[in-house]
Amino acid sequence: MSRFYSVFCLCFHTSLSIMQRVLQGALVIRAEFSLCFIASAHEFNRPKRHKVNKTVNKKRPVNLDFSTIKLPITALVSITHRITGILLFGGVAVLMWMLQSSLESPESFAAVKTLGSNPICHIVFFGILTLLSYHTVMGIRHLAMDMGIGETLKGGQLGAKIAIFFALVLIVLAGVWIWVW
Amino acid sequence: MGMVTSVTSFGRSGLYDWLIQRVGGVVMAAYTIFIVAYLALNPDLSFEQWKSLYSHLWMRVFTLVTLLSFISHAWIGLWAVLTDYLTVRMLGSKATFLRIFAQLILGAVAVTYLVWGIEIIWGIR
Numbered sequence: 001m002s003r004f005y006s007v008f009c010l011c012f013h014t015s016l017s018i019m020q021r022v023l024q025g026a027l028v029i030r031a032e033f034s035l036c037f038i039a040s041a042h043e044f045n046r047p048k049r050h051k052v053n054k055t056v057n058k059k060r061p062v063n064l065d066f067s068t069i070k071l072p073i074t075a076l077v078s079i080t081h082r083i084t085g086i087l088l089f090g091g092v093a094v095l096m097w098m099l100q101s102s103l104e105s106p107e108s109f110a111a112v113k114t115l116g117s118n119p120i121c122h123i124v125f126f127g128i129l130t131l132l133s134y135h136t137v138m139g140i141r142h143l144a145m146d147m148g149i150g151e152t153l154k155g156g157q158l159g160a161k162i163a164i165f166f167a168l169v170l171i172v173l174a175g176v177w178i179w180v181w
Numbered sequence: 182m183g184m185v186t187s188v189t190s191f192g193r194s195g196l197y198d199w200l201i202q203r204v205g206g207v208v209m210a211a212y213t214i215f216i217v218a219y220l221a222l223n224p225d226l227s228f229e230q231w232k233s234l235y236s237h238l239w240m241r242v243f244t245l246v247t248l249l250s251f252i253s254h255a256w257i258g259l260w261a262v263l264t265d266y267l268t269v270r271m272l273g274s275k276a277t278f279l280r281i282f283a284q285l286i287l288g289a290v291a292v293t294y295l296v297w298g299i300e301i302i303w304g305i306r
Contacts, residue, residue: 082258082262085258085259085262086259086262089259089290092294096294096297096298099301100297100301102228102231103232103235103301103304106228109228109231113226132213136209136210136213139206140210142203142206143206
């Protein structure tokens, strides 16, 4: 009886410890499974998030698309002030050549005074006067803005319009001077 | 890049550049108005009259000051344009080299204008 009891106890203990192990194992497995699940969830989410980022990167405006932007009048006036300035750096060569010729001899003076017989000379001189008129008027606008006149958005827009008006008046006068007068 | 940008400016400081560019602009505007007014008031201008105008010392000084104003004004303006558009962000690592090269040409043209201008005003016989 006692032998039987001890075998039973051993079996009971063994089975209990096995059950305990199994339970523990199950817990471990469960824990591992949930860890796995979290990890796999991360693994699953990561490429997904990456994909989303890629599409966002593509849509993000890294550079301004100038074809979709209408230049405001102040920007237009500013960029043309720069362009006329760059062109005038070359245009001054023509003006200096005209000054040199006008001071050389009575013949070359007469040629400069009538701007030559070639109509292309007239057009080139008109072009230089156009650049000079525009650049000078826009320069005066800058001086006005340095003194605090027309520094607001509305003031800047109005100033640009006024400057364009005066530049056009001077350009028309230059044309009249060359071809009519 | 920042050092290379500032060291090639005209007055070595933005405030000097700003002032020189504006004073130069006013001088050039005054010279232009003077010449246009002179030509408009003398429609029958003769070669002798024109030559005698440029033989006055004050006219030669006025012309030379205008020429110096033009060179400094153009240097400051074109420096601003070059440092705005020939940048590393826009053109990559070659930008600084390209800009210095462009400024060398700009300087050569500016000096040529100056020497040529002095020849014109002091070459009158």
